[in-house]
Amino acid sequence: MCGTCGCGDEAAVHVEGDGEHVHVQADGTVVRHRHDPIADDQHEHLLPDGRVVRHSHPGGREPHLAHGVFTGHEHPAEHHHGLSDSEVRRIAVEQDVMARNDRAADLNRTRFAVEGCFVLNLMSGPGAGKTTLLVRTLDALKGRGKKLAVIEGDQQTSLDADRIRATGVPAVQVNTGKGCHLDAEMVMRALAKLPPPTGGQLYIENVGNLVCPAGFDLGEAKRAVVVSVTEGEDKPLKYPDMFAKADVVLVNKVDLVQALGFDLATLKANVRRVNPKAEVLDVSARTGEGFDRWIAWLDAAATQLASPAAAARVEATAG
Amino acid sequence: MHEVALAQSIVEIVREQARRDHVRSVKAVHLRIGALANVEPEALSFGFDAAAKGTLVEGAALAIERTPGAAFCGACGKDVAVESRLDLCPSCGSAQLLITGGEELRVTELEVT
CATH class of the missing domain: 3.40.50.300 (P-loop containing nucleotide triphosphate hydrolases)
Incomplete structure (x- = not known):
């Protein structure tokens, strides 16, 4: 199962930033899709820097922390990225270790x-x-x-x-x-x-x-x-x-x-x-x-x- | 155990980024490791903890995202998913596979205060 959205394939890669993601199926076919925003109960956060992010959770609209940077992935309703410190922010790096x-x-x-x-x-x-x-x-x-x-x-x-x-x-x-x-x-x-x-x-x-x-x-x-x-x-x-x-x-x-x-x-x-x-x-x-x-x-x-x-x-x- | 050297490179990349962003401490380091990257995640975690000691990266969690291997089959012309370099083409059984993905080792994101 896709750890990102639960839509049924282990070999899933998610494209950061827009909720769109890719699944490589067993036969090698590459499927790229987004989920139905209404069915997925998407909602918005207003970030401190003024940006608006839209995303969804299996737990629906229950209260949860906003994310410093929206990465396009979903979370259970109770989620703190393992952290309780609300000052925690996320920095995109994308650097090749080699x-x-x-x-x-x-x-x-x-x-x-x-x-x-x-x-x-x-x-x-x-x-x-x-x-x-x-x-x-x-x-x-x-x-x-x-x-x-x-x-x-x-x-x-x-x-x-x-x-x-x-x-x-x-x-x-x-x-x-x-x-x-x-x-x-x-x-x-x-x-x-x-x-x-x-x-x-x-x-x-x-x-x-x-x-x-x-x-x-x-x-x-x-x-x-x-x-x-x-x-x-x-x-x-x-x-x-x-x-x-x-x-x-x-x-x-x-x-x-x-x-x-x-x-x-x-x-x-x-x-x-x-x-x-x-x-x-x-x-x-x-x-x-x-x-x-x-x-x-x-x-x-x-x-x-x-x-x-x-x-x-x-x-x-x-x- | 080249994972020790890789872990040192990761800590270096994180420290440099942290200096640039005036970070107090690093809580988590997100990595993306391809299935064919020749990296043992457990050895990497071990090396990471050692390399992070005494730096502002010390105690940071390592969050590892695995990505699948991909190859082009020279025999049947399909792009296919592979789990190891020894795989035969899942479509036609040929060994004429050119690895096209899943060799990456990247620091993707940091969680910091």
């Missing part, structure tokens, strides 16, 4: 575009082999004269950044402390220490976690999710938010498929179930299997970014 992160991500994205730097956000659960995969990827790329940089996210230690620096690629470690993900501001701060290489590539290794990093745009061009065959075929179904936003899914440790009796086809079907568009690549960061295709995917993604059409798009957004 807005601050998204603004920072946009600033990062603009900076990357200006520098012509391709940025990949690399995510996985702990132990899927992100760092090993990244080290091998950097080894393959640096031999071709690419300018590279890495931001490493972990709750504690600089062990991963140390592993990256051992390859000769500059890296900065971000320790999130109790934080379970990188956000765009952390990346912005990291960029103050390690600027994005002009015309090069920046790899951001997120905190090992299949849940939290999914919701935070860092300003990256592409998102890669690593899942290893030691984890189980059902990971995409258990963590759909993470897989739904991936541009590429790397199935790592494929050299162990035989030994583990892992069902690659089921894993891939599960990826497609939550994300029909993502590229799925089999790799082994240990043996190098599948790296030709992975590096080719990166080349294509970086080239796409550097195309004049992409540059124009970024300019329009930054505008």
